[in-house]
Amino acid sequence: xxxxxxxxxxxxxxxxxxxxLVGLYDRFGRLAFGLAYRILxxxxxxEETVQDAFMQxxxxxxxxxxxxxxNVRAWLLTVVHNRAIDARRRYLDRRPRPVPLENxxxxxxxxxxxxxxxxxxxxDEVRAAVDTLPAEQKQAIELAYFxxxxxxxxxxxxxxxxxxxxxxxxxxxxxxxxVLSAPADAHGHDGRAHQGGERGT
Amino acid sequence: xxxxxxxxxxxxxxxxxxRRDHQHYEDLLGAVALGAATPEERQLVLAHASTCVAxxxxxxxxxxxxxxxxxxxxxxxxxxxxxYRIQSALQHESVREQTxxxxxxxxxxxxxxxxxxxxxxxxMRPRSRAVWLWATAALVLLVVSAGLVxxxxxxxxxxxxxxxxxxxxxxxxxASPAPGSGAELAYFxxxxxxxLSVHDLPEVAEDEVYQVWxxxxxxxxxxxxxxxxxxxxxxxxxxxxxxxxxxxVTVEPGPLGSPGPTSDPILVAQLDPAAx
Ligand SMILES: [Zn+2]
Numbered sequence: 001x002x003x004x005x006x007x008x009x010x011x012x013x014x015x016x017x018x019x020x021l022v023g024l025y026d027r028f029g030r031l032a033f034g035l036a037y038r039i040l041x042x043x044x045x046x047e048e049t050v051q052d053a054f055m056q057x058x059x060x061x062x063x064x065x066x067x068x069x070x071n072v073r074a075w076l077l078t079v080v081h082n083r084a085i086d087a088r089r090r091y092l093d094r095r096p097r098p099v100p101l102e103n104x105x106x107x108x109x110x111x112x113x114x115x116x117x118x119x120x121x122x123x124d125e126v127r128a129a130v131d132t133l134p135a136e137q138k139q140a141i142e143l144a145y146f147x148x149x150x151x152x153x154x155x156x157x158x159x160x161x162x163x164x165x166x167x168x169x170x171x172x173x174x175x176x177x178x179v180l181s182a183p184a185d186a187h188g189h190d191g192r193a194h195q196g197g198e199r200g201t
Numbered sequence: 202x203x204x205x206x207x208x209x210x211x212x213x214x215x216x217x218x219x220r221r222d223h224q225h226y227e228d229l230l231g232a233v234a235l236g237a238a239t240p241e242e243r244q245l246v247l248a249h250a251s252t253c254v255a256x257x258x259x260x261x262x263x264x265x266x267x268x269x270x271x272x273x274x275x276x277x278x279x280x281x282x283x284x285y286r287i288q289s290a291l292q293h294e295s296v297r298e299q300t301x302x303x304x305x306x307x308x309x310x311x312x313x314x315x316x317x318x319x320x321x322x323x324x325m326r327p328r329s330r331a332v333w334l335w336a337t338a339a340l341v342l343l344v345v346s347a348g349l350v351x352x353x354x355x356x357x358x359x360x361x362x363x364x365x366x367x368x369x370x371x372x373x374x375x376a377s378p379a380p381g382s383g384a385e386l387a388y389f390x391x392x393x394x395x396x397l398s399v400h401d402l403p404e405v406a407e408d409e410v411y412q413v414w415x416x417x418x419x420x421x422x423x424x425x426x427x428x429x430x431x432x433x434x435x436x437x438x439x440x441x442x443x444x445x446x447x448x449x450v451t452v453e454p455g456p457l458g459s460p461g462p463t464s465d466p467i468l469v470a471q472l473d474p475a476a477x
Binding site: 016017019021023029033035043046054058059077081085117118122123125127130145151152166172174176 | 227228229230231232234235236237238239259262263265266267268269270271272273274275276277278279280282283284286287288290291292294295418419420421
């Protein structure tokens with residue numbers, strides 16, 4: 001028996017099939033909850049956030065467009081992240097978020113070459129990439145991503161000039177991009193990813 | 202707004218398309234990708250990127266990295282109640298939406314291990330299906346409520362023996378345990394019966410009941426399988442454990458309860474043997 005792929009599940013959700021959403025939850029619920037918990041540090045708030053996020057996925061699945069290079073896991077986690085940061089700023093920091101993230105998401109599409117990369121990425125690979133960063137770049141990115149701080153807030157918190165913080169955010173992400181895009185030699189692949197047909201089941 | 206650094210002042214922008222412009226926006230790409238820039242900055246950067254190939258390419262790359270960041274986090278097991286709450290929220294949405302939909306005869310969910318039943322209705326409308334199940338559930342409720350009384354009587358005298366005969370104990374979680382309250386759940390495979398025994402649950406109002414639900418793993422709405430009024434009770438539920446993943450109890454309007462849960466569960470048990 002073949003498990004339905006993520007794209008099939010999200011398509012079924014878009015057609016209004018509740019079991020497909022539960023299927024996505026069974027697949028990504030632990031990751032979603034891990035992310036929300038990391039941001040909120042509170043289990044019940046994190047659960048509420050994950051529920052919110054999945055209901056948003058339920059209502060907006062028809063806007064998911066895999067041909068724009070997205071992948072379901074990344075999209076779903078982006079929704080969870082947005083919700084969790086909103087909740088963190090609203091309930092924990094008492095400072096509503098100045099920018100909803102959705103707009104960036106809507107404007108940008110992920111480069112085609114990245115799709116393959118991002119679907120196969122594992123926790124260890126992303127962690128390894130984060131660990132290649134100098135400590136101050138890593139800290140700046142974590143404050144922005146997991147605490148939802150703006151560049152100005154990071155500058156204040158770390159007592160570092162704003163221009164430096166902008167540089168750290170950009171250089172850190174660039175470095176991670178380089179590391180994550182490198183051929184996956186570590187997995188014993190031969191690195192020639194464009195032979196075609198290797199994703200068939 | 203951005204007074205810490207004159208270079209990012211919004212009102213102070215260079216004429217369009219200059220090299221310094223590009224450099225200025227380029228500096229902001231990381232912050233924009235991470236959602237850490239001000240709204241004004243983001244707007245300006247996106248406008249610039251729509252005409253600057255280099256910035257557009259880089260922004261896409263950085264954004265792609267941002268979408269991978271959550272993978273660095275440790276997975277974490279949420280409480281089983283969360284899955285239940287999502288299922289029941291889905292049910293509510295489905296029921297709400299059905300008013301606009303013309304119903305067609307729907308059939309139960311296909312089981313993945315069976316070949317799809319031959320049908321001419323190629324495109325099944327799942328929301329109609331949910332409604333159909335919803336209606337079925339109401340019917341089941343009536344039947345089972347009546348049946349439960351019998352079960353209670355017939356099982357009463359066997360209970361002690363049954364317990365000794367060794368039903369399999371299943372872990373139960375109380376949502377907010379009142380002092381002294383408790384619950385036990387056992388499954389007797391040979392008879393296909395769950396025995397749920399609760400004591401000193403939080404009291405319900407006179408016009409409310411505790412209602413028991415079984416929830417499958419196919420996304421179908423929770424099935425009502427019985428209701429009881431006493432905070433200390435013992436109820437039997439005849440059901441095939443393999444078909445359900447969760448048993449839950451909610452407080453509902455009496456005397457029969459609701460066709461679908463209207464409140465968060467006060468008690469939840471994961472039925473999957475692998476989960477316990
Ligand atoms: Zn540019």
